[in-house]
Amino acid sequence: MQPVVEVENVTKRYGPTVALNDVSLHINSGELFALLGPNGAGKTTLVHILCTIHAPDKGTAKVAGIDVVRHPRQARSRIGVVFQDPSLDDRLTVYENLDFHGRIYGVPRAVREERIAEMLALVGLEEVRDRLVRTLSTGMKRRLEIARALVHQPKMLFLDEPTVGLDAQTRHKIWEYIRTLQQRHQLTVLVTTHYIEEVEQCDRVCIIDHGQVLALDTPAALKARYGQERLRVRFKDAGDAAAAAAQYAARVLRHAGDEVDLASEGEAFVEAFLSAHGTRIRALSVESVSLESVFLSLTGREIRDEAAGPRDQLRAFGRRGGEHTA
Amino acid sequence: MSVLxxxxxxWLRELKRSLRDRGQFIGGVSRPILWVLIMGIGLNPYFRGEVYGEVRYVVPFTFIQFIFPAVIALNMLYTAVQSAVSVIWDREFGFLREILVSPLDRWAVLLGKVLGGATVAIMHGLLVVLLAPIADVPLTPVRLLKGLGLMFVLAFGLTSLGMIIANRMRTFEGFGVFANAVILPLYFTSSSIFPLDPSLTRAQMVVIFPEWLVTVVRLNPLTYAVDALRGVFINFHQFPWVTDLTVLFGLSLGCFLIALWDFRRV
Known part of the structure; x- marks a missing residue:
């Protein structure tokens, strides 16, 4: 079967910054595919290229077999997008936003009505159908955006950081919807995120940093290959720490002052370690294999978060009634 | 078909947004009242000269009749700026993306927006027309139809102009000042509140304008739009119809094409 998304050797620069460096990947039909990376890794750039907002400097990208550079309009009618920043009209009602979307995608009225009703039911927004979007909560707006992206029955759904800025419970809910959609409608979904715990449930994960693909596989395979169980030990004094570090030289992942991190495998190793050093340690914890550790071993750092940018400040200005300055 | x-x-979205914006509506109602009722009635007695003890109007109309067509243009001018705000709003708050990733062509998006803005502008123009009886401007169906036609062309041009401005604005800060810096000079130098060339009137000896002002007024495209509206509503104009209509249509088409050029590069 032909992949739904084919990205071949895509490079994109913004001035001197290389946003994407020779990226190639395929997404199969019906797959829930995650693009994981810190902010600024190039995830959004890749999504924007696939949505025809930006053109790549080099390489080709196809969605549903259509070249997004050569035939952007045909490609657009086959994709649904939920952008990182909200893109709803908050002066229109929930229904009007969906109806507008259906109209500009050329969905005939009868089909439109049916799809809108179906999508509202799916994301549980039937009761707020006629409310102005500005009165909805952030989580509801996100759900509405997901529903909207599906009104024209796309083959491929792009979700750029769909859960950023949401509380844990709402995030969980959003993921439930995403999985339901993917399974029930055989939809192909690409999700970008920098929340590692969210990608565990995806079919395949692509780890990206500094515009390059570092790894691409199922979460289980990634863990098996790059994951590392880690024993974090804090000794009572730095001398003991140094001694232990010398003893397990091949296993030391980190050694700073009285703290030593060791590569561990299974309980046997932990017990052996404890019987040898148990009396000299202040604290000990075992970190099991997680995608977090996969990410750490691939990039050498933990995933980072970011402060509010100028766009958020402008949005705050808008909320205060900025439009009525004229 | 799907483009239509x-x-x-x-178009529908622009209309809904504008009609739900109470501030815009209040402005649209208060301006005509201010200009026609207060300015118009207040200055009415001074819009005439006295020659050998005989009272004569500078132009053969009362002041309120004279400014009435200009206030129509003014009200439409404000609405056009409002549609520029709507473009900035869309861009900064992400809704533009929703439109840009749709399969709709760019020209269709712009045309929809301009037509929507123009429709709202015409509505605001009609708010002024409602005051015609008070301004003592007799309305006939033919006049109204001709007036609507001119208003449409003007509204289309002004809304396109709003789009051009919006494309060059990055933020809302200072937009109010900027908008007023465009609207009021355009309005005041469009021969809206005083006739341009006294030599055309019977009272040519009474008022003499400095040359620079005459030049500015002649260069202002809005002058010709106001002149055309005046021609329709009170049957008085200072320029030939051909000039008025050429400038008006030229302005509309030109602004739309520039806006389209800008919009394709977004």
């Missing part, structure tokens, strides 16, 4: 549906959707 798309243009219609965008």
């Amino acid at each position: 549906a798309g243009i219609h959707a965008i």
Whole structure:
């Protein structure tokens, strides 16, 4: 079967910054595919290229077999997008936003009505159908955006950081919807995120940093290959720490002052370690294999978060009634 | 067919947004009242000269009749700026992306927006027309139809101008000042509140304008739009019809094409 998304050797620069460096990947039909990376890794750039907002400097990208550079309009009618920043009209009602979307995608009225009703039911927004979007909560707006992206029955759904800025419970809910959609409608979904715990449930994960693909596989395979169980030990004094570090030289992942991190495998190793050093340690914890550790071993750092940018400040200005300055 | 549906959707959205914006409506109602009722009635007695003890109007109309067509243009000018704000709003708050990733062509998106803005502008122009009886401007169906036609062309041009401005604005800060810096000079130098060339009137000896002002007024495209509206509503104009209509249509088409050029690069 032909992949739904084919990205071949895509490079994109913004001035001197290389946003994407020779990226190639395929997404199969019906797959829930995650693009994981810190902010600024190039995830959004890749999504924007696939949505025809930006053109790549080099390489080709196809969605549903259509070249997004050569035939952007045909490609657009086959994709649904939920952008990182909200893109709803908050002066229109929930229904009007969906109806507008259906109209500009050329969905005939009868089909439109049916799809809108179906999508509202799916994301549980039937009761707020006629409310102005500005009165909805952030989580509801996100759900509405997901529903909207599906009104024209796309083959491929792009979700750029769909859960950023949401509380844990709402995030969980959003993921439930995403999985339901993917399974029930055989939809192909690409999700970008920098929340590692969210990608565990995806079919395949692509780890990206500094515009390059570092790894691409199922979460289980990634863990098996790059994951590392880690024993974090804090000794009572730095001398003991140094001694232990010398003893397990091949296993030391980190050694700073009285703290030593060791590569561990299974309980046997932990017990052996404890019987040898148990009396000299202040604290000990075992970190099991997680995608977090996969990410750490691939990039050498933990995933980072970011402060509010100028766009958020402008949005705050808008909320205060900025439009009525004229 | 689906292009038409798309243009219609965008037009409808602009309309809904504007009609739900109470501030815009209040402005649209208060301006005509201010200009026609207060300015117009207040200055009415001074719009005439006295020659050998005989009272004569500078132009053969009362002041309120004279400014009435200009206030129509003024009200439409403000609405056009409001549609520029709507473009900035869309861009900064992400809704533009929703439109840009749709399969709709760029020209169709712009046309929908301009038609939507123009429709709202015409509505605001009609708010002024409602005051015609008070301004002592007799309305006939033919006049109204001709007036509507001119208003449409003007509204289309002004809304396109709003789009051009919006494309060059990055933020809302200072937009109010900027808008007023464009609207009021355009309005005041469009021969709206005083006739341009006294030599055309019977009272040419009474008022003499400095040359620079005459030049500015002649260069202002809005002058010709106001002149055309005046021609329709009170049957008085200072320029030939051909000049008025050429400038008006030229302005509309030109602004739309520039706006389109800008919009394709977004």
